Amino acid sequence: MKKFYLTIVTLMLLVVSGCGASKDKADASRVYTLKMSTQLNETHPIVEGLKEWSKRVADKTDSRLKIEILPSGQLGTDEDIIEQAMLGVNVAILTDGGRMSDYVHDIGIVGMPYIGDNYDDMRKITETTTFKGFEKELTKKAGIYPIAFNWYDGPRHYLTNKPIKEPKDLKSERIRTPSAPTWSVSVSKMGGTPINMPWSETYNGIQSKAADGAEAQYTAIYTSRMFEVARYVNKTGHFQLLNGIICGEKWIKTLPKEFQEILIEECKATAADNAKYVESKQLEYEDLMKKEKVEIITPDVEAFKKASEESYKELGFEDLRKQIWSEIGKGQ
Numbered sequence: 001m002k003k004f005y006l007t008i009v010t011l012m013l014l015v016v017s018g019c020g021a022s023k024d025k026a027d028a029s030r031v032y033t034l035k036m037s038t039q040l041n042e043t044h045p046i047v048e049g050l051k052e053w054s055k056r057v058a059d060k061t062d063s064r065l066k067i068e069i070l071p072s073g074q075l076g077t078d079e080d081i082i083e084q085a086m087l088g089v090n091v092a093i094l095t096d097g098g099r100m101s102d103y104v105h106d107i108g109i110v111g112m113p114y115i116g117d118n119y120d121d122m123r124k125i126t127e128t129t130t131f132k133g134f135e136k137e138l139t140k141k142a143g144i145y146p147i148a149f150n151w152y153d154g155p156r157h158y159l160t161n162k163p164i165k166e167p168k169d170l171k172s173e174r175i176r177t178p179s180a181p182t183w184s185v186s187v188s189k190m191g192g193t194p195i196n197m198p199w200s201e202t203y204n205g206i207q208s209k210a211a212d213g214a215e216a217q218y219t220a221i222y223t224s225r226m227f228e229v230a231r232y233v234n235k236t237g238h239f240q241l242l243n244g245i246i247c248g249e250k251w252i253k254t255l256p257k258e259f260q261e262i263l264i265e266e267c268k269a270t271a272a273d274n275a276k277y278v279e280s281k282q283l284e285y286e287d288l289m290k291k292e293k294v295e296i297i298t299p300d301v302e303a304f305k306k307a308s309e310e311s312y313k314e315l316g317f318e319d320l321r322k323q324i325w326s327e328i329g330k331g332q
Contacts, residue, residue: 031065096242103142157215157218
């Protein structure tokens with residue numbers, strides 16, 4: 001029944017999007033619409049950025065290319081949206097390297113621990129020849145078209161009910177994390193027991209002790225009020241959360257070339273601006289959580305870096321990391 005429903009929805013959206021070959025110039029009488037899906041809620045800083053991207057694209061196309069922002073998973077699960085995009089439906093989704101590694105394994109390296117220390121490192125990675133090769137593979141192998149992969153949501157930290165200062169403190173702690181191997185294996189090597197649980201269920205999961213904690217970025221911890229059920233934020237900064245916006249190759253080819261260029265250029269430019277905004281909000285979120293009596297712990301980050309090395313060995317990313325670091329001028 002689910003597949004039948006998905007097929008019907010897909011066909012309806014295909015009709016609306018009007019799939020067809022792209023033209024060099026836009027037909028002045030035609031309006032194109034892209035439905036932009038994200039699981040993030042309305043108040044999230046990235047959603048603000050997505051709305052700004054929509055405005056910039058509308059301004060530059062005289063509103064003939066519209067981006068409809070649909071937060072809080074209104075369009076459905078990420079898996080269903082990605083499937084629709086691959087079929088050519090006029091949908092896009094905010095996703096990450098972990099999910100994209102299902103299609104191109106090596107792109108998952110952007111979700112590995114300490115691959116970068118900040119947004120600047122992560123941005124440089126997306127500009128390397130190696131990463132651009134991953135993007136081409138996504139299109140060639142799966143029909144997935146990366147519009148821009150430089151959306152940033154900040155560093156991720158461990159959120160627990162006891163202070164975590166070194167990896168041994170995570171022993172026996174059941175930590176909610178996304179299910180992609182880059183995340184779960186890394187959490188395991190850093191001492192925790194990874195638990196696959198939807199983010200929307202994590203608050204109740206910790207409250208009911210189905211999980212002992214989670215790992216997340218400040219934007220998620222504060223806006224979801226996760227600190228109400230886990231009172232310690234341990235600033236490991238183990239993942240730098242880099243996101244990408246993808247759509248289907250079939251759909252983007254229906255756009256006139258000038259609209260394709262505007263869509264991509266404005267997405268990358270808005271993402272860069274939004275990343276600075278997200279960075280500027282870090283101390284603000286931390287101060288707000290301190291006012292809620294949350295304890296901010298500064299752990300031994302070098303110990304976590306050392307522990308995370310095992311995840312690179314297990315997932316076969318050691319040589320690839322060396323290659324990428326050489327391209328961005330980052331030392332071991």
